[in-house]
Amino acid sequence: MKEFTPIEVARRVGQLAVSLFALLIVTFVIGRVLPTDPVGAIVGELADPAAFAAMRQKLGLDLPIYQQFIIYVGSLLRGDLGTAILTGNPVTKDLAKAFPATFELATLAVIISTIIGVPLGMLAALFRDTWFDQIARVVSLVGHSIPVFWFGVVGLVIFYATLAWVGGPGRVDTYLDGLIEPRTGLLLVDSLLEGDTETFWNAVSHIVLPACILAYSAMAYIARMTRSFTLEQLNQDYVIAARAKGASSRRIVIGHLLPNIAVQLVTILAISYGGLLEGAVVTEIVFSWPGIGQYMTNALMIGDMNAILAGTLVIGTIFMVLNFISDLAYLVLDPRTREVTQ
DSSP, X not given: OOOOOHXXXXXHHHXXXXXXXXXXXXXXXXXXXXXXXXXXXXXXXXXXXXXXXXHHHHHTTTSOXXXXXXXXXXXXXXXXXXBOTTTSSBHHHHHHHHHHHHHHHHHHHHHHHHHHXXXXXXHHHHTTTSHHHHHHHHHHHHHHHSOXXXXXXXXXXXXXXXXXXXXXXXXXXXXXXXXXXXXXXXXXXXXXXXXXHHHHHHHHHHHHHHHHHHHXXXXXXXXXXXXXHHHHHHTSHXXXXXXXXXXXXXXXXXXXXXXXXXXXXXXXHHHHHHHHHHHHHHHHHHTTOOSHHHHHHHHHHTTOHHHHHHHHHHHHHHHHHHHHHHHHHHHHHOGGGOOOOO
8 A cells, every 4th residue: 555654755855965965066057157257256357367277276276176075065965155356245144134025026926826827717717717717817928928028117117106095116125124133034914013013014015016916926837727627527437427416616615626636736736836936037126125145146246256156055945855856746745646665
C-alpha cells in the first residue's frame, strides 16, 4: 500500500537540494560570463591599469572560475553574499530590507487573484458558452495579453493623478517614511503592531493599485486554468451521477468538484505566486516600490554583480521552494500521487 512516509519527503528534499545547487552553478557562471565588468563599476572606467589589476586580485577575479566558484560557495555557506557596490552595505542586509516589500506586494496580489480568479473560472465553466463565460474569457485574455507596465502607467494616470483615489509611488507618503520600526519589514503589519492607523491606511492607499495590477495578470491565468480544470471534471461520471440523484450545483461544486481540482489548483497558485515574486520587477519600477526587483534593476545598471547574483539566487530559491511545497501538498491532497520505493 502506498503511504505518505518520511522517506518520500526526504527524497523530495534531496531533489530540491540538487536543484538549488544547479541553480547556484548556473547563476554563478552567468554572472561571470556577462560582459559587465564589476571592477570598472568599483574603480571607474578611467582608472589606470594597475588599479584595475589590484581590484581584480582583491575580488579574486584573477583566479580560475572553478576556484572562484568554490570561494563563492564557501562565502555563501557563511551567509556572506558580498558587498553591494550600489549601497556599500552587505548584500544580505540590502536584501533583508528590500525583500519584505516585494513579499508584501506579491502576497496581497496572489490573495486578490485567488479570491477572484478561482470562482470566476469555475462559474465560467458552469455557465459555459453563456454571456458570463464570454465576458470572463475576454477579461482573462486582456489580463494575460496587455503588459503590466502599461496597466501601471494608465492606473497611475487615472486613479492617482486624475481621481486621487489611491496613493502615489512608493510604499507610503514621504512625511511618514521611516516612522515605523521595521519589526517584520511588512509595513502593513508593522504599522498595525505600532498602533499607527494613519500610516496603515496610507500604506494601504499606496499598495492597493500595484497589488491589483499584479493580481489582474495572475487572476487571468488562474481563472483560465480553473475554467479548464472545471470543464474537465464536469464531464466525469461522478458529476453526471450526482446530478442524476438530484444534487444541487452548489453541493456538486463544493463537495465533489472542488476537492478533485484542488491538487491542480495548488500547482497553479504556486506558479502564480512565484511568478508574482519574480515578475514584480516592472511593477516596482513603475510604482517606485522599494523591493527586490527595483534593487536588482538598479544594481544591473551599474554592473553590481554581487547584488544581481544574490537577488537572482533568492528569487530562484523561492520559486523552487514553492514548487517543493506544492509537491508535498500533492501527497497530502491526492493519495494517487504518493509513491514510495518498495
